[in-house]
Each structure stands twice: as C-alpha cells, then as structure tokens.
Amino acid sequence: MSQIIWIARHANRLDFVNPDWFLTAERRYDPPLSEDGFIQAKQLANRLKREKIAHIFASPFLRTVQTANAVAEVLDLPIKLETGLSEWLNPAWMTEEPQRLSTSALSELFPRIDISYTPRIAAKYPETQQQVRARSGQTARCLAMEYSPDNILLVGHGASVLGAAMGLVGEIAVTEVKASLCSLVKVVRQHPEWFLELKGDTSHLTQVEEFVRFN
Numbered sequence: 001m002s003q004i005i006w007i008a009r010h011a012n013r014l015d016f017v018n019p020d021w022f023l024t025a026e027r028r029y030d031p032p033l034s035e036d037g038f039i040q041a042k043q044l045a046n047r048l049k050r051e052k053i054a055h056i057f058a059s060p061f062l063r064t065v066q067t068a069n070a071v072a073e074v075l076d077l078p079i080k081l082e083t084g085l086s087e088w089l090n091p092a093w094m095t096e097e098p099q100r101l102s103t104s105a106l107s108e109l110f111p112r113i114d115i116s117y118t119p120r121i122a123a124k125y126p127e128t129q130q131q132v133r134a135r136s137g138q139t140a141r142c143l144a145m146e147y148s149p150d151n152i153l154l155v156g157h158g159a160s161v162l163g164a165a166m167g168l169v170g171e172i173a174v175t176e177v178k179a180s181l182c183s184l185v186k187v188v189r190q191h192p193e194w195f196l197e198l199k200g201d202t203s204h205l206t207q208v209e210e211f212v213r214f215n
Contacts, residue, residue, distance in 0.1 A: 004151040005144050005168060005194075006053065007185040008044060008071075009161045010063040012037035016213060029087075029098030033066045040182040040205055041070035047184065047204035049074045054150035057143060059085040059157060060119075061100055067182070068155040069110045078114040081106070084121025084139030088132040088159035097125035120146070129159070136160035137167020144168065144189070158212065161185060168194040180212045 010033070015021045017034040025031065033041060048071055058068035060081040068079050081103060089097065107113040121139040123132075136156065140163075143152060154164055158179045165173035168187045177185055178200035186198035202208045 002191070003144065003149045003189040004051075005140065005164075005187045005189075006048065006051065006151070006153040007140070007161050007164050007187065008067065008153065008155050009158055009179050009181055009183050010037075010059075010061075010067040010155060011040035011044065011182040012209075013063045027062075027099045027101070029094050030062050030100040032062050036207060037063070037182075038066070038070070040207070041067045043204050043206065044182050044184070045071040045074040048153065052151050053077070053153050055080065055143075055147055055152045056155065057082040057085060057152065058155040059083070059087065059160065060103065060106065061087055061098075061157070062106075064155045064157065065106055065110055065113070068153075069112060071153065071155070072112045077112070079110065079112050080114050080117040081119065082117075082121070082139060082143070082154075083119040083123045084135055084142070085154055085156040085160045085164070086123040087157045088129070089123055089125040089127045090129075090132075090159075091126040094125070132159045133163035133166055136163030140164035140167040165196070169196050172196070178212060181209050 012034045013031045014034045015031040022028050056077050057080045058064045072079050120142050161179040165177045176199045183200040183202050188195050
C-alpha cells in the first residue's frame with residue numbers, strides 16, 4: 001500500500017518584508033502573507049494541481065491558512081485546521097501566547113475551511129524545540145494513519161514542517177530537510193516504510209530565500 005504525505009511551509013510573511021509591521025499589529029505573532037508570499041502560494045498551488053491530494057490540513061495561523069487556501073482553490077478541496085501543525089510556540093520568539101483569529105472568523109474569510117473538523121493534536125505555549133518536533137511528528141503520523149491510503153497535504157511552519165517529516169522518516173529529516181519558505185517535502189510510504197522523495201523542493205518558485213528564516 002502506498003501513500004504520499006506532502007508537507008509545505010507557508011509562503012513569505014509580511015513581517016519578514018516589513019519588520020515594522022510587528023510594532024503596531026493587533027496580532028503581532030500572526031502576520032499575513034506578504035505581497036510576494038501570495039505569488040509564492042499561487043505557484044505552490046500550480047505545482048500541486050496535478051497531484052492526487054484528497055485532504056488539506058493547515059496550521060490555524062493566518063499565513064498558513066492563506067497558503068493552504070491558494071492550493072485549496074486550485075484543487076477544489078476544503079481546509080482542515082489542525083493545531084498540531086502550529087508555529088513553534090517558542091518563548092524566545094513570543095513574549096506571550098500568540099493571539100490569532102478564531103476558527104469562525106477564519107471561516108468567514110476563507111469559506112473553504114471545514115468547521116466540522118476537530119483538531120487531533122494540541123499545541124501549548126510555551127514549548128521547547130523537542131516538544132514542537134514531538135507534537136508535529138505525532139500530528140503527521142496521526143493524520144497519515146487516519147486518512148490512509150489517501151494522499152494528504154500538511155501546511156505548516158519551518159519547525160512543524162521539519163517535525164512532521166521527522167515523525168514519519170525519523171532523525172534523518174534533521175539533516176536532509178531544508179524547510180525554506182513555500183518549500184515542499186514529499187514523503188512516500190511503501191508499507192510499512194516511509195521514504196523522503198523531496199526534501200524542501202523550491203523548483204516551483206520564481207523567488208527563493210537564500211537563508212532559511214524560522215522566526
């Protein structure tokens with residue numbers, strides 16, 4: 001039995017382009033995509049339009065939902081918000097638990113959100129690097145098993161993309177996966193083993209970041 005788990009990082013974010021946005025933002029740890037980020041998200045969608053993806057799961061942060069929505073529009077699929085794919089709730093990056101839009105508020109902005117879906121894994125502030133890797137890895141394994149043999153797409157953040165890959169293929173992901181903005185990881189199961197086929201592919205993008213930024 002074969003199954004493909006696609007794992008994408010969100011596209012470029014506004015505060016990476018305009019750091020001053022953070023100073024006056026209402027939800028300063030939940031930035032939207034930047035203008036070029038929307039372009040990247042559309043390029044990701046175009047890359048995936050021929051893949052037989054049956055389900056899309058996204059972290060509930062705005063930038064991941066916006067990225068997932070671009071893909072969902074092209075694939076004509078709903079979006080399931082999964083907190084297990086959330087940003088690393090790192091106290092060194094965030095002075096308090098990040099505020100973000102509620103599911104109902106997000107669903108008004110993005111009607112493709114499946115409000116009947118219940119997240120499988122929680123994310124709790126604050127958390128260590130080990131904890132974010134563990135919960136995103138658990139999330140990837142849980143969703144892969146629950147939705148097997150369907151191919152699925154997970155849209156997360158730098159840390160949760162890496163953690164999700166680690167949850168499927170193990171520690172090898174730490175050295176082999178490069179989770180740059182809007183990159184793609186492809187993990188294939190040939191029962192019972194998982195194999196990395198793409199390790200942070202950005203060939204679908206016209207603009208690629210030179211150095212990977214996580215916060």
